[in-house]
Amino acid sequence: xxxxxxxxxxxxxxxxxxxxxxxxxxxxxxxxxxxxxxxxxxxxxxxxxxxxxxxxxxxxxxxxxxxxxxxxxxxxxxxxxxxxxxxxxxxxxxxxxxxxxxxxxxxxxxxxxxxxxxxxxxxxxxxxxxxxxxxxxx
Amino acid sequence: xxxxxxxxxxxxxxxxxxxxxxxxxxxxxxxxxxxxxxxxxxxxxxxxxxxxxxxxxxxxxxxxxxxxxxxxxxxxxxxxxxxxxxxxxxxxxxxxxxxxxxxxxxxxxxxxxxxxxxxxxxxxxxxxxxxxxxxxxx
DNA sequence: CACAAAACCTACAAATATTATAGAGTAAAT
DNA sequence: ATTTACTCTATAATATTTGTAGGTTTTGTG
Numbered sequence: 060x061x062x063x064x065x066x067x068x069x070x071x072x073x074x075x076x077x078x079x080x081x082x083x084x085x086x087x088x089x090x091x092x093x094x095x096x097x098x099x100x101x102x103x104x105x106x107x108x109x110x111x112x113x114x115x116x117x118x119x120x121x122x123x124x125x126x127x128x129x130x131x132x133x134x135x136x137x138x139x140x141x142x143x144x145x146x147x148x149x150x151x152x153x154x155x156x157x158x159x160x161x162x163x164x165x166x167x168x169x170x171x172x173x174x175x176x177x178x179x180x181x182x183x184x185x186x187x188x189x190x191x192x193x194x195x196x197x
Numbered sequence: 198x199x200x201x202x203x204x205x206x207x208x209x210x211x212x213x214x215x216x217x218x219x220x221x222x223x224x225x226x227x228x229x230x231x232x233x234x235x236x237x238x239x240x241x242x243x244x245x246x247x248x249x250x251x252x253x254x255x256x257x258x259x260x261x262x263x264x265x266x267x268x269x270x271x272x273x274x275x276x277x278x279x280x281x282x283x284x285x286x287x288x289x290x291x292x293x294x295x296x297x298x299x300x301x302x303x304x305x306x307x308x309x310x311x312x313x314x315x316x317x318x319x320x321x322x323x324x325x326x327x328x329x330x331x332x333x334x335x
Numbered sequence: 336c337a338c339a340a341a342a343c344c345t346a347c348a349a350a351t352a353t354t355a356t357a358g359a360g361t362a363a364a365t
Numbered sequence: 366a367t368t369t370a371c372t373c374t375a376t377a378a379t380a381t382t383t384g385t386a387g388g389t390t391t392t393g394t395g
Contacts, residue, residue, distance in 0.1 A: 060282055060287070063354065064354080070299055073308060093299040094298060096356080098355070098356055116362095116371080118362050119369045121363070121370050122371085123371085143198070160232060161204070162231075170331050176326070177326065180322045184318045188315065193310075200381090201382080225341080234383085234385085237385085239343085240344095254341085255343080256340065257339065258340080259391080259392070337394100339392100340392085340393085341390100342390080344388085346387095347384105348386090349385090354377100354378080355377080355378075355379090356377070357376080359374090361371080364370105
């Protein structure tokens with residue numbers, strides 16, 4: 060399951076995608092529309108900005124806006140950013156790898172191999188789907 | 198990511214699969230071989246038994262053993278049992294559904310639809326792979 | 336029968352992660 | 366000057382995960 064943080068991020072990105080003609084959108088507007096804690100969403104949007112997905116404008120009339128096209132924002136990117144690994148086990152994670160502590164040899168571990176296959180299949184899905192797919196279905 | 202509980206369950210099932218000719222295997226043997234806390238594993242195996250995957254025998258010479266064929270034990274089953282939902286959001290979970298609190302209408306929610314598609318693709322993988330796949334690669 | 340081995344069961348403790356809040360700063364518009 | 370809204374860091378509250386404790390029941394064996 061995704062954390063609420065990641066779920067909120069998707070809601071916010073979707074909202075920003077739908078309102079990308081209106082320029083900067085204040086956090087307040089998004090949090091009110093989706094019943095999300097303003098302060099919590101604040102942290103999330105800041106992370107998305109630091110990751111290069113959003114731009115922001117301070118002061119009156121300010122807010123956040125997408126600085127990438129919706130079809131360039133992959134689900135995998137958002138999930139990795141806020142939730143961490145997509146792989147089911149640390150020993151098959153591409154971005155958050157950690158060696159297994161229960162196995163004598165990772166090379167001979169059937170679980171490791173199967174989970175690596177699962178990871179590859181999962182990534183195919185999550186790298187193909189983008190924010191655009193969400194927007195198209197609204 | 199899977200919880201350690203689920204990961205340990207996979208290790209234990211694999212071990213039992215590899216030693217299915219030797220009859221009942223005591224927890225001690227599995228926990229020692231994989232460096233897993235005996236007591237923690239105890240709880241896990243008990244759950245797997247209650248779910249109908251394992252049989253057990255008490256007393257001296259006792260232990261656990263598979264009561265299903267490895268190719269009948271799907272990854273999806275183990276994950277759902279110990280970790281819960283496979284879907285990325287509660288509002289698209291087949292087995293652990295909960296309505297979304299941020300959306301006015303689930304039927305018009307693009308995120309919901311995309312995540313339902315992701316769930317379907319993920320399930321294709323996790324329902325296809327079984328304990329047998331792990332055993333074959335050892 | 337006594338004893339040891341091993342599953343069964345319930346509760347709880349410790350550690351970690353998630354979710355949320357607080358409050359002080361900085362920048363911009365009017 | 367004032368209001369609006371992002372920036373930043375710290376911390377509190379809550380939930381979940383991970384692990385432990387301690388007993389009970391069952392079974393095989395000498």
